[in-house]
Amino acid sequence: MPNSKPILEVLTGQAQAVPPVWFMRQAGRYLPEYRALRAKAGSFLDLCFTPEWAAEVTLQPIRRFGFDAAILFSDILVVPHALGRTVTFEAGEGPRLDPLDDAAKLQTLATQEDGKVFAPVYEAVRRVKSALPPSVALLGFCGAPWTVATYMVAGRGTPDQAPARMLAYREPDAFARMIDILVEVSSRYLIEQLRAGADAVQIFDTWAGVLPPAEFARWSIAPTRQIVASVRAEIPDAKIIGFPRGAGAALATYIDQVPVNAVSMDWTAEPGFIRERIQSKVAVQGNLDPLALLAGGTALDHAVDDIIENYGNGRLIFNLGHGILPETPIDHVEQTLRRIRG
Ligand code: CP3
Numbered sequence: 001m002p003n004s005k006p007i008l009e010v011l012t013g014q015a016q017a018v019p020p021v022w023f024m025r026q027a028g029r030y031l032p033e034y035r036a037l038r039a040k041a042g043s044f045l046d047l048c049f050t051p052e053w054a055a056e057v058t059l060q061p062i063r064r065f066g067f068d069a070a071i072l073f074s075d076i077l078v079v080p081h082a083l084g085r086t087v088t089f090e091a092g093e094g095p096r097l098d099p100l101d102d103a104a105k106l107q108t109l110a111t112q113e114d115g116k117v118f119a120p121v122y123e124a125v126r127r128v129k130s131a132l133p134p135s136v137a138l139l140g141f142c143g144a145p146w147t148v149a150t151y152m153v154a155g156r157g158t159p160d161q162a163p164a165r166m167l168a169y170r171e172p173d174a175f176a177r178m179i180d181i182l183v184e185v186s187s188r189y190l191i192e193q194l195r196a197g198a199d200a201v202q203i204f205d206t207w208a209g210v211l212p213p214a215e216f217a218r219w220s221i222a223p224t225r226q227i228v229a230s231v232r233a234e235i236p237d238a239k240i241i242g243f244p245r246g247a248g249a250a251l252a253t254y255i256d257q258v259p260v261n262a263v264s265m266d267w268t269a270e271p272g273f274i275r276e277r278i279q280s281k282v283a284v285q286g287n288l289d290p291l292a293l294l295a296g297g298t299a300l301d302h303a304v305d306d307i308i309e310n311y312g313n314g315r316l317i318f319n320l321g322h323g324i325l326p327e328t329p330i331d332h333v334e335q336t337l338r339r340i341r342g
Pocket of ligand 1: 024025026027028029038071072073074075076077089091092093094095099141143147158199204206323
């Protein structure tokens with residue numbers, strides 16, 4: 001079957017003897033070829049919005065390692081950028097946005113994106129699609145509204161995203177308006193990525209784990225569920241992976257309410273719980289500790305073996321529990337792939 005893509009097999013219900021594998025942030029600073037193009041591009045957003053460069057960076061880890069999926073090179077914060085917010089990425093500092101930290105400022109948020117902003121992203125998807133080997137899946141993505149909102153409110157990443165949590169408690173109506181806008185824009189954005197050729201999309205909710213259960217239901221689950229419904233209204237068989245990082249036991253609630261094809265687990269997931277409550281219903285993805293990948297040696301081998309042993313008999317896409325760290329040695333990635341593939 002030369003045209004089959006192992007990742008799509010897993011997402012549609014078919015466990016694979018050798019789990020397909022890709023890594024979150026597989027295109028990035030641990031690769032010298034990424035650093036070279038990043039330096040040439042100048043700004044991070046120019047790299048994201050120049051189709052030739054974004055496509056090239058997307059393909060770099062596929063050429064080097066032969067991963068089973070390519071993930072579009074972009075960022076979750078292109079959505080606030082398309083809504084007219086100022087977004088910059090300073091080297092070594094992470095993202096900076098003009099904060100929307102009170103109800104009055106929230107009211108100024110545009111209700112519609114500037115659609116032209118996304119055109120180069122879709123062009124990058126088309127370019128990658130035509131360059132990929134037939135067995136390799138192309139993944140698109142967006143941030144979940146809650147996680148994108150945390151950056152829009154604080155104007156940056158913070159240790160526990162307290163500014164957005166506070167604003168959601170103090171100004172729930174104004175906050176809900178922003179979440180609703182993000183649901184609409186993100187749905188359109190994912191639909192167009194799929195139309196341009198993405199085989200599946202992942203919704204990154206990096207900050208899901210800072211919310212108490214009722215807030216998790218309101219700000220993480222409900223908006224993500226709406227996005228999935230809007231996307232499937234246009235593309236009924238759209239393949240969608242959810243990543244509510246840090247959800248813990250609430251992962252069960254998440255999959256009961258959000259009809260995703262797979263959930264990505266962070267490295268704290270409890271294997272018995274995941275097998276019985278999650279993997280029995282949907283495919284799972286993950287969940288190697290990025291620090292084990294950084295450490296290498298026998299600790300890495302054992303961590304890889306544990307994941308295969310815990311989840312390898314069911315529907316598994318091997319991945320990290322969060323993004324690869326910039327200091328990660330390339331030979332540790334190679335070691336991991338040899339260990340998985342034999
Ligand atoms: O996974 C991939 O290879 C695809 C590309 C991708 C990037 N960001 C590139 C990037 C994806 C899927 C993302 C998602 C993203 N962006 C998330 C959700 C997943 C996660 O990691 O939690 C979040 C929260 C962001 C926001 C963001 N972008 C932060 C907090 C940072 C700074 C942290 C850092 O690693 O520098 C970024 C910048 C960023 N996004 C880089 C890359 C390769 C580094 C920028 C650089 O090269 O200077």
